[in-house]
Amino acid sequence: MSQVGEIYRVAGPVVTAIGLNARMYDVVKVGKEGLMGEVIEIDNEKAIIQVYENTSGIRPGEPVENTGLPLSVELGPGLLTSIYDGIQRPLPVLTEKMGNFITRGVSAPGLSRTAKWKFVPTVKAGDKVKGGSIIGTVQETKTILHKVMVPPNVPETSIKDIKEGEYTVEDVIGHLENGTELKLMHKWPVRSPRPYNEKLRPDIPLITGQRILDGLFPIAKGGTAAIPGPFGSGKTVTQQQLAKWSDAEIVVYIGCGERGNEMTEVLAEFPHLTDPKTGNPLMHRTVLIANTSNMPVAAREASVYTGITIAEYYRDMGYGVSLMADSTSRWAEAMREISSRLEEMPGEEGYPAYLAARLSEFYERAGRVITPMGQEGSVTVIGAVSPPGGDFSEPVTQNTLRIVKVFWALDAKLAQRRHFPAINWLNSYSLYQDSLKDWYDKNISPKWNTLKAQSMELLQRESELQEIVQLVGSDALPEDQQLTLEIARMIREYFLQQNAYHDVDTFCSLQKQFMMLDSIMTFGAYAKAALGAGVPMQKILALKSKTDLAKVKFEPDFEKYLKDIDAQMKAEFKSLEAA
Structure with missing residues (x-):
């Protein structure tokens, strides 16, 4: 039952009200315009509210109405292809109502109330069901079959009646024996994780098609990763590549506090992107x-919870979901501003003392799980971090590092050299290497992990030698060390560099990655043997097979191309040693 109080004090997006009889996280309507807000602190009879809209002009004495419900999202068919703001207001609907500038106090339901969906039940009267049970399907898009579920908080009971037909999300499609009405949609509070039966070990990789990620720093399905980097180093492009090419079935992309022009680019590009797996628009699963x-x-602070709740909903259907948050630094800045308005004791650099706890709450909702119905689903969370000036020692980056298992460190110097993705192979790491080792051995090659270790060793050795090269030049090094530098350069330029805008190179299968790396390391082994047999370094560097290896990444028929190169390489080195 709603309660009405009045505003006592206004401090930017934070309002203090009295007489509300509120609970934590209740949604309230503030002022005469009914601005949406959420109770974030209670002090005796006073309720502190964060308002999701501009509070200019709101004055003490105006009414505040408590809805008695927490901030929730509507979950049902129609989510895919949608574009929402941080509190699930559909932006295209609001644009039709009032143009490009949203008026304060205006709202719209997250799911269309007029669209009709063809519902096909998968259960019948008398069947036992419980929270999370799948009771039917709706073909939401050409790509995704939407599975209609009993809301998670419903105890076990039986189906009383259910019928096939075309329904809106508010129509009753059936009843349970305990009197619960079944609809195509239900609501769920965004700050409460959805339940599951069991969390599984992260031993299956999320295949991204990006060589530096899959090859050197893989992420597991249901895992967590951070992409920190300064402005212009490629965070957004990397996340868009992951959204387009990773083998997740559903993508949730949260533009959390990004600059308007960057978000505009996403909103303009995504509706026109083609899903490479199906040929349908990418938005059909986004x-x-x-x-x-x-x-x-305040709406920015809520947006990540809105996104992760939608991701968990599709996870419960048995889908693999990839969630991109761009960027969690802006989210943390929103928390910092709200905390300062609340006059809380600040932590490091003004961020609230509970920053690490909030980041943990968000990332811990990732995972590959067994759903209440025994299906397997996953939510993989990839968060971009925008440290000021690229300083990784700042609080958001450091607290994120303590939580996530994969660290893809973007480097401004690599970006300036036009080396993309600009992920620094010396600063990055993945803590999923050991748990994924068996999968790569079984599904790609027993040599995969050995090749990866040898590559990283060469890149590390190159870094050490570069300090000497800067002092005396590469010509002063012994020939075996010059060869080490050359093979490391081949790994960097032939393998790690990847063109996101090239039709072939934008995605690289694991089999192609393995064959490319194997060929480079084979060339290195041949070259080392030839050098030991007295062949001059210059003759080795002039071989045609070495030049041809650089073109593999752009070849669609890579298997035949690499087999030809391997044969050519063998013949060339045999000829060199004979001479």
């Missing part, structure tokens, strides 16, 4: 949440 830096900070 949900976009747009919350730019000029939108209210």
